[in-house]
Amino acid sequence: MRRKIPSAAALTAFEASARHGSYTEAARELALTQSAVCRQVGGLESFLGVKLFRRAKHGMVLTEAGTAYCRFITKQLDDLERGTLDLMARQGRGGTLELGVVPTFGTRWLLPRLPAFGRQQPDVTVNLSSRTRPFAFEDSGIDAAIYTGDGNWPGAATTFLMAESMVPVCSPALIAPGTQLDPAALARLPLLQQSTRPYAWRQWFDSVGYSINHALVGQRYELFSMSLEAARAGLGVALVPEYDLGDDVVSGRLVIPVDHACPSDRAYYFACPEQQSEDAVTAAFRTWLVEQTRSMREDAPTRQG
Numbered sequence: 001m002r003r004k005i006p007s008a009a010a011l012t013a014f015e016a017s018a019r020h021g022s023y024t025e026a027a028r029e030l031a032l033t034q035s036a037v038c039r040q041v042g043g044l045e046s047f048l049g050v051k052l053f054r055r056a057k058h059g060m061v062l063t064e065a066g067t068a069y070c071r072f073i074t075k076q077l078d079d080l081e082r083g084t085l086d087l088m089a090r091q092g093r094g095g096t097l098e099l100g101v102v103p104t105f106g107t108r109w110l111l112p113r114l115p116a117f118g119r120q121q122p123d124v125t126v127n128l129s130s131r132t133r134p135f136a137f138e139d140s141g142i143d144a145a146i147y148t149g150d151g152n153w154p155g156a157a158t159t160f161l162m163a164e165s166m167v168p169v170c171s172p173a174l175i176a177p178g179t180q181l182d183p184a185a186l187a188r189l190p191l192l193q194q195s196t197r198p199y200a201w202r203q204w205f206d207s208v209g210y211s212i213n214h215a216l217v218g219q220r221y222e223l224f225s226m227s228l229e230a231a232r233a234g235l236g237v238a239l240v241p242e243y244d245l246g247d248d249v250v251s252g253r254l255v256i257p258v259d260h261a262c263p264s265d266r267a268y269y270f271a272c273p274e275q276q277s278e279d280a281v282t283a284a285f286r287t288w289l290v291e292q293t294r295s296m297r298e299d300a301p302t303r304q305g
Contacts, residue, residue, distance in 0.1 A: 006047050011073055013040035014052060018070040021059055079141070086125070095124055095281040100131030100145035104224035105268070108246040110146070117288050124281055132196070137273045144272035144282055146289070148241075151269050157277040159286055161268040161293040164241050165261035166197075166204055169254040171234040181257040183210035189257075190236030191218040192227050200239050200264075207262040228254070243268070268293070 016026035017037060027034045045052050052066035062070060086096055101110060106128055114126060131145055134153045151158045168186060175181060175189075183205060191201050193216065202215035221227045224240045231238035232253055242261060248254040270286050277283070 006044050007040075010040045010044040010047070011077065013037045014044050015070065015073055015077055017041055017053070017060075018062055018066065019074075021061065023060070097124060097126045097281050097285055098129065098141055098143045099126055099285075100129050100135070100140075100142045100147075102132055102147055103130045104228070104244045105146065105148075105241070106130070107225060109243045112246070113292060116292075117285065120288060121284055124284065126285065134271070143276060143279075144270065144285070146268060146270055148264075148266040148268055150266065153269075153271045155274065156271040157274045159270040159290065161270055161289060162243070162297060163267045164243070164264040166200055166239050166264055167242050167245075167256055167261045168204070168237050168239050168258055169228070169245065169249065170231050170237040170257055172252060172255045173234050174237070175255070175257055179257070180259065183208045183258060186237065186258050187212045187214075191215070192230050192236040192238045193218045193220040194224065194227055194239065195220050195222050197239075203264075204239055204260075204262040208258070208260055 013026060013030065013032070013036075016029050017023055020026050020029070023034050023037045023041070027037045030037065041052065048069075050065045050069075051063050052069065053060045054063055110128075117124075117126065129142060131142070131147065134147060134149065134156075135142075135145075137143075137156065146161070147153075148164060151160060170189065181189075187205070187210070191214070194200055198216060201218075205212055205215055218236060219230065221230060224238075224244045227238035227240055228244065228248065230236065232248070237257065241264070245254070249256060270289055272279075272282050272286070
């Protein structure tokens, strides 16, 4: 069945006219005559059966329908141009992976490791976008995602990467040098809260067999990166996934006051649309991720709890 799609010439003439608010300026940009641009836009309006522009005192303005259509068309043309330039630059080799990733994990765990993937797959570009929870892949512009959850993502193929454990961290200035606290002493320090994990501290204290009545009290942050920065500033103790620590503990910027990791009810997964599961670029990145997380689990020291 023939697709009901306007010509590329009509769409580019419309987008340029809308952006400039002028057929004359659009014609100059496209190296066409003004009458040619007018014909293209008029033909598009006839094709759609909708008026896209209306005349105003100082030129022409988009109608309500024109504004909505322009927003949509601009995105499609931008994506088309980006994909075309990418293909031309690569001469058909490799490709691009648009990856959604939970922000702190992406910044502190994934980014430092991406150069290794680049050496293995030099013709593949990985672009990162922040995503904190499952979403609809359709029309998102995202090819795949790394997220924390239970592995259930409707319509997506998911691959387990690693389990999550939560550890307390704070500035070394908050406790005596080299000190290890017991849970009771830790409970007397300010507890930094995570708005996305409101019961995390209660679960951590339950896991060490110690009960407190203020497990939900404290300054609250949306991202783990904010909690880590607050902990480095000495505002209190943050409870964060081990994989988000980066080199803060090794460098001494943060310390672990109680050496106990509480298993979370979440794990890290790689997800992609089922129909893209066998795409060469997606499969290569998934395989590399699985290798990275497997070797990290094998090399990780055993922590109590």
